[in-house]
Structures are given as C-alpha cells and as structure tokens.
Amino acid sequence: DVKVTQSSRYLVKRTGEKVFLECVQDMDHENMFWYRQDPGLGLRLIYFSYDVKMKEKGDIPEGYSVSREKKERFSLILESASTNQTSMYLCASSLRLRMTNTGELFFGEGSRLTVL
Amino acid sequence: AQTVTQSQPEMSVQEAETVTLSCTYDTSESNYYLFWYKQPPSRQMILVIRQEAYKQQNATENRFSVNFQKAAKSFSLKISDSQLGDTAMYFCALVDGAGSYQLTFGKGTKLSVIP
Numbered sequence: 001d002v003k004v005t006q007s008s009r010y011l012v013k014r015t016g017e018k019v020f021l022e023c024v025q026d027m028d029h030e031n032m033f034w035y036r037q038d039p040g041l042g043l044r045l046i047y048f049s050y051d052v053k054m055k056e057k058g059d060i061p062e063g064y065s066v067s068r069e070k071k072e073r074f075s076l077i078l079e080s081a082s083t084n085q086t087s088m089y090l091c092a093s094s095l096r097l098r099m100t101n102t103g104e105l106f107f108g109e110g111s112r113l114t115v116l
Numbered sequence: 117a118q119t120v121t122q123s124q125p126e127m128s129v130q131e132a133e134t135v136t137l138s139c140t141y142d143t144s145e146s147n148y149y150l151f152w153y154k155q156p157p158s159r160q161m162i163l164v165i166r167q168e169a170y171k172q173q174n175a176t177e178n179r180f181s182v183n184f185q186k187a188a189k190s191f192s193l194k195i196s197d198s199q200l201g202d203t204a205m206y207f208c209a210l211v212d213g214a215g216s217y218q219l220t221f222g223k224g225t226k227l228s229v230i231p
Binding site: 056 | 125151153158159160161162163166207217218219221222223224
C-alpha cells in the first residue's frame with residue numbers, strides 16, 4: 001500500500017516563526033502536492049512538484065515555498081507564519097498524470113497548524 | 117478554467133438507507149476524469165470511485181455508484197445501504213486528460229449516517 005507520511009499531525013506556532021511541514025511517500029511517485037483545507041473552501045492547491053527540484057505554483061502560493069531535494073520528500077515552508085495560515089495542510093502524491101493515467105491522489109493524514 | 121460545484125454542504129441519512137450526493141462541473145476539455153474522495157473524521161482522504169469521461173457506463177464500487185450525465189456535466193454519488201463508517205466529508209474532483217497535474221476539488225459535502 002502507498003503510504004504518505006506527514007511529520008507532524010498538530011503544530012502550534014507563533015506569528016513570524018518559520019514553519020516546516022515535511023511529507024514523505026514510499027511509492028516512488030513522481031508527483032507530490034501540498035493542499036490547504038479550510039471549512040467551506042474545500043481543498044486549495046498551494047504548490048506541486050512533478051520531479052526532483054521542480055515545482056509549480058498552485059492556486060494560493062503566496063506566503064509559502066516548497067523544497068523537493070529527493071523524490072520521496074516534499075517540504076512546505078512558511079517563511080514567516082501568520083494567523084491567516086492557521087489551517088489543515090494535506091500532502092498528496094501520485095504517479096505522473098497522463099492521458100491514460102487515472103490521476104489518483106494518495107493523501108497523508110494532514111497537519112493541523114495553529115498560528116497564534 | 118475548470119470548476120467543481122457541490123451544492124450540499126451537509127447531508128444526513130439513516131443507517132441502511134440510500135443517499136445521493138450531488139456534483140456538477142465545468143470543463144472545456146473533451147477527455148477528463150472525475151473522482152469522489154472520502155475523508156473520514158481525523159483520517160486520511162481516500163479515493164472512493166473514479167469515472168473516465170469517455171466511458172458511457174457508470175462506475176460502481178460495491179455500495180458506491182455514480183450517475184454520470186456528461187451532457188449535463190453532472191456526477192452524483194449514490195451510497196446504498198449506508199453504514200456508520202460512511203460518515204465523512206466527500207469531495208468531488210476533476211482532472212483533465214491532457215496531462216494536467218492539478219485536480220480541481222469541490223468544497224465538499226459532510227455526510228452523517230445516523231444509527
């Protein structure tokens with residue numbers, strides 16, 4: 001079974017702190033994603049990566065950066081956390097999407113971040 | 117731009133009954149894939165069912181089935197014989213078949229199964 005592991009289930013940080021959210025997948029997937037989940041807003045894509053050292057902005061990249069130095073690991077970085085970044089963060093991975101690919105995402109359990 | 121709309125923020129159903137969750141979408145692509153994902157409370161999101169747009173036959177997975185109406189751009193999920201473990205957030209999602217990496221998600225429907 002595919003396993004996507006997020007390093008922290010719950011974090012509490014203070015405004016202005018630098019925050020690292022780590023995600024590791026064990027199925028050699030090319031694609032990795034970071035989503036933000038807020039009530040009433042669904043899932044919004046922050047960044048995704050389709051290969052090592054490659055990244056693409058999603059719908060809401062402002063205030064975030066990412067790092068993918070190894071294929072299995074995708075990190076989300078909040079350079080200076082703000083209260084409006086309090087949210088649930090979901091990491092996901094998938095095989096490379098192609099016409100014949102089903103595009104199924106495999107999710108981690110999520111990291112609930114509270115910024116005070 | 118693609119959009120996915122789930123018009124029912126919350127629903128409830130009695131155990132053993134049938135419930136249908138609605139989803140409409142919009143895309144300019146002719147080939148695409150549609151998905152229903154389930155997120156149980158405090159657990160990870162998992163894929164429930166997928167549908168390829170070029171397939172006319174509605175997908176079925178055990179108690180879960182879809183009603184795919186391509187012309188109407190509608191993709192509803194039917195859950196038969198509802199069980200307590202079906203209590204979850206359900207998200208409808210779309211990806212085009214042209215090589216896009218990005219799924220577009222709806223805002224979700226919170227389903228409660230009542231004993």
